Amino acid sequence: MKRAPWKWYACIEGEADECGYESDSKEAAIAAIARDFEPGTVIEVLEARFSTAKKYEGHDYVPFIAVRNRETITLGLREVAA
Numbered sequence: 001m002k003r004a005p006w007k008w009y010a011c012i013e014g015e016a017d018e019c020g021y022e023s024d025s026k027e028a029a030i031a032a033i034a035r036d037f038e039p040g041t042v043i044e045v046l047e048a049r050f051s052t053a054k055k056y057e058g059h060d061y062v063p064f065i066a067v068r069n070r071e072t073i074t075l076g077l078r079e080v081a082a
Contacts, residue, residue, distance in 0.1 A: 004049045004065075013042040013072055017061070030073065039077045046070040 008026045009019035010033040023029040026045055033043055047069040056062040 002052055004052050006047050006049055006068075008045065008047050010043055010045050012037070013044050016044055016046065016064075016067075016070075019046070019048075026069075030075075034075050037075060039075050041075045043073050043075060044070060045073055 008023045008029040009016075010021035010023075010029040011019040021029050021032040023032060026047070029045055030043070037043070046067050048064040048067045050062045051065045
C-alpha cells in the first residue's frame with residue numbers, strides 16, 4: 001500500500017477531524033488559518049498522514065493514520081499588509 005506523504009494541518013482546537021488548512025510546512029498552515037480567524041483563537045497544528053485505504057475512496061472524510069508534532073497555539077496579533 002502506498003503511504004500518503006506527511007503534511008501539516010491546522011484547525012480550531014478540538015476539531016482535529018476537520019483540519020481544513022493543509023500545507024507542506026508548519027508555518028504555512030498557521031498563516032493560512034490565521035487569515036480566517038481572529039487573534040486569540042486557539043488552534044491545533046499537527047503533522048499527519050491520511051489513510052490511503054481503498055475503502056475511503058470517494059468519501060468526504062478520510063482519517064489520519066499517523067500524527068506527530070501536535071501542538072496548541074494561540075493566534076497572536078500580526079501586521080496586515082496595506
